[in-house]
């Protein structure tokens with residue numbers, strides 16, 4: 001009898017629970033359709049096979065296997081987080097163009113600590129926009145034409161004139177010397193021959209080693225040394241700023257407007273810490289990338305004599321016209337004549353994939369091509385996988401600059417080509433980078449012939465570099481008439 005009373009008393013509660021369950025069941029969202037994939041091991045996921053060194057001109061075994069198994073959009077666990085990897089050009093464009101709205105730049109913690117919390121590659125939102133404007137204004141078209149072109153040519157000649165006939169050296173080191181000295185001059189008006197520039201370069205090399213090392217902050221580790229070098233470099237930049245402010249620098253009046261330090265120091269909204277990280281990130285972004293691109297141009301051209309010959313014809317013609325006009329420095333007009341050179345640059349960037357992918361995070365739930373990307377997940381648009389996709393680039397492993405010639409290059413090819421990323425974070429120095437490479441090529445093909453002194457190849461680990469430093473032997477050409 002008591003059970004019946006109890007049931008009678010509880011029945012409204014049971015009914016209410018049933019109705020609640022039924023209504024939540026109706027409202028419950030359908031299960032998310034995460035792209036297929038493999039989450040790998042707990043914590044480390046698939047990070048180790050993803051980063052495994054591979055030939056820079058390939059997309060790597062990991063990417064190839066995952067794409068053939070799961071398709072161009074797949075899920076994984078990378079850098080300790082659930083991740084969507086994209087080798088799909090449309091998704092890559094969508095991610096880059098929706099920066100700030102659906103996705104946000106999100107580099108791993110060790111990169112953030114080394115580059116700094118205020119680095120342009122790390123900050124988001126309004127501060128990013130403000131810093132980007134400063135960098136873009138400094139590298140404006142007008143400034144590139146007026147100041148930077150001259151500096152680029154001067155530094156090219158400085159490096160190339162040190163190459164003796166029949167000598168052998170590391171082309172990668174020479175390219176690094178060129179871009180480092182140029183950036184040091186451009187950022188802080190530093191002279192390459194001075195001891196302080198050489199000291200800064202030594203610190204910078206240690207700093208870079210930390211970027212590619214495990215983030216283990218113990219005495220003796222590359223990471224700890226890199227953090228120390230970071231502090232040294234920042235102290236150095238700060239000292240330069242102080243000298244400018246107090247007027248103790250002998251060149252302070254003259255360079256006020258000409259270098260980045262003078263330029264950013266006048267920005268009222270930036271703190272000293274922000275200025276220091278901004279300068280350091282520009283040194284990093286501008287030096288590492290262009291030097292590798294130049295080393296690759298030297299590497300690819302060495303095995304493509306037809307392209308060297310066509311380049312020589314293009315540059316001899318420019319040199320001939322200049323001579324007739326009695327001009328000696330390259331002008332913007334000359335640069336614009338370097339059409340085949342631009343094809344060589346594009347093809348080098350496509351095949352070398354210097355920046356292979358970028359780090360992003362979904363800041364909202366995103367639905368794309370039938371898949372769900374949950375808010376908070378890491379997202380990696382992999383440009384290398386698109387640039388080496390045979391359905392988008394015919395015979396993608398082949399170095400073929402002619403594919404970029406007007407008439408032969410098609411819209412699909414150019415819209416899938418993203419060596420400088422895109423959207424609101426498109427590389428701020430892309431014009432400058434192309435100019436550096438073109439001017440270097442101009443003087444290179446007019447003055448030298450070269451061959452590999454021993455076989456070498458480039459690997460991606462995770463930054464792209466030549467394993468032996470790209471040793472070349474150069475031969476001076478008799479002066480062009």
Ligand code: HEM
Pocket residue numbers: 105120121132135281282285286287289290293354355358359419420421422424425426427428429430432433
């Ligand atoms: C071949 C050479 C270069 C390549 C392949 C390259 C590539 C890239 C890529 C892919 C990004 C986007 C990073 C991201 O979205 O997370 C980027 C950003 C950037 N690059 Fe470059 N870059 C090159 C040269 C340069 C040079 C010479 C400079 C400066 C002198 C420079 C300055 C920057 C800056 C400041 C950013 C950050 C832009 C922003 O966040 O708004 N880069 N670069």
